[in-house]
Amino acid sequence: MSNHSDSAYEFAVHHGEEEGKKVRKRIWLIFWVLLGITTVEVTLGLIWKSLSANPDAIWGMVKWTFIILTLFKAFYIVFDYMHLGHERRNLKWTILAPYIIFVLYLTFICLNEALAIRDFDFMWWNS
Amino acid sequence: MGHQTESLDTEKIWGGGESPFGISYGKMMMWFFLISDALTFSGFLVSYGFFRHRFSDIWPVAENVFTHFPFMHGHHPLLYVALMTFILIMSSVTMVLAVEAGHRMKRKSVILWLGLTIIGGLIFVGSQAWEWYHFIHGTAEGALQMADGSIAHMFGDFTLALSDGTSIAAAEAGEYFGHSHIGHHHAHIVGITGEASVHLPQALRAMGNGLALGSEEVQQFILTGDAAKEAIMSGNIIQGANLEMNEYGVPLFADFFFFITGFHGTHVFSGVVINFVIFVNVIMNTYEKRGHYEMVEKVGLYWHFVDLVWVFVFTFFYLV
Structure with a gap:
């Protein structure tokens, strides 16, 4: 065994006030992105039937829009809030x-x- | 956030005496747990997708099922679940702010943000209980369930006599109105007077209901006259939903709803409990003494995961 302690890794991620401001700015930015995407999804869910004379024809497109927007949200949550993007x-x-x-x-x-x-x-x- | 530009020597990091992933044991184990938990949720959602596609012709549209909003009357599809989604996203933000405050060793900020996260989680669980309550109780008028479990729509000018001694009268406009207080049980239909029509779901092509139908009637899925009366008499009036029946459509929809949102709700509730334990520790100065707030980060990972799952449940259960 080496005498290396794993506290050298993540326990040492303390940051100062300057860095903290930047981090918080990004947190709130992502909050607005998540809220925006959700608002778009709900609005689309409420109006998509009136977007076309033949709603069945555009449903496939609407469905894929929902799925892609969901993946965007998932990406921001996992990569920023869960910090995976920095691992x-x-x-x-x-x-x-x-x-x-x-x-x-x-x-x-x-x-x-x-x-x-x-x-x-x-x-x-x-x- | 940035300790990333180091260049990695594969031989060195896997050679022992190092954390090859560059994170602490506790965080790595939380990630491994989340990997397996996410696979469970993937299994649930994929099996939901399987049955939904298998029964795509009779699957209920969630928009027509979850239409209630507190203190508001009428039809409000999606609004309530949008609010629940907003609450959960908001509590994810307060959680990540608590983690950030921990990195600055600001105990008071951690208490504030973690406390708000707990409140957000409790509001979410309460909202879910409210939605379950309405789903279980169902609409005032109930619906006609056929022998194969599917839901058929009645219209016309008729009156149904039910086995519990009550009756249901239909308005001429088509939609039938009930008075009924069946109380989320089902009632047999003992008599029918007037003119009724029935719109059958496509699955009834299966003839699983023991009805003798001509091929023309089956093609159009609409029965009139004596055929309609026979069909109505072969069914039951049901109200609300449970694991065996569902007035909004196939019972499987209700089963998946209870299992998936229930399993997710259990996760939210556990998250609230775990957050509360850490919250008490923060107040008791545990992490000040330890010199770091990594525990907040670990429960934060779990909490964001719960939010992440909801993002997918929201899309695949309510939107798509």
Whole structure:
């Protein structure tokens, strides 16, 4: 064992008043971003049906807008509020890789299968 | 925030005597816990997505389910859940401000911001209880549930006699009005007078209801005359939602609602308890003596995670 203590890492992140001001400014900036995105989402949720004469045609686009905005929010929460953006690259990938690889795949395969099963049952009932 | 520009020598950081991730043991374990917890939530949301796509033709639209707002009458889709989202985002901000104050060793600021975080969490849990209450109790008039569990819409000018001795009269305009105080149970329909029509959900093509329907009626999903009466008599009037029935649509929707928001609400509640423990420690000077406020940072990670999960629940349950 080395005599190295891990207190050299994160316990030492004390900062002064000057640095604190900058940090707080960023915290509030991100708050406004999160609030703004949520407001856009809710507004879109309330009005999207009146945006087009044929709402069904634009639903796919609206849905992807919601999902992309959600990912933006998630990014800001994880990278700034949870500080992951400032951690070492190896920690970032340890945390993010399971989701990028596994959860995206699981989502794809489950939704795809659900639609296939739905269509199969539908044919079976009507045959 | 910035201690990042060091260049990393892989051999050195994995060679022992170092924290390869450059963070303390406690924070790393919190991250590992969050990784596994997030996988649980991913599993919940993906299975929700599976059944929602499988039953896409009869899945209820959340907008039509959660329409109440305290002290306001009428139809207010999305507003209440938007407010809940705002409360949780706000409490995430106060949490990160508490962490920041900890970095400056400002005990009083930590107490202020952590205290506000706890209050925000309690308001959120209370809001969720309010929403559950309304979902469980349902609408005043209830809905017609068919034998396969699906919900059908009745319209016309008719009166239903129920097994509990009460009756439901429909207005000519189409929507039927109930008086009913079924009290979130279901009631059998014992009689029907007048002219009624029924709009069946598409899933009834499955014929799971034992109705003898002509192919034309099945194609249009709208029954009239005796076929409508037969269909109505084969169903029950239900009110509200629980794990077995749901007046707003397929029971699975209610199951997922209770499980996902319930599991998330449990996390919020645990977060409030953990935050409170740390809050007491801050007041008792524990972290001043220790020389750092890392514990606040660790519970902060957990708290932001709870907020993060809600961001996804909000989108996939209420918006999409």
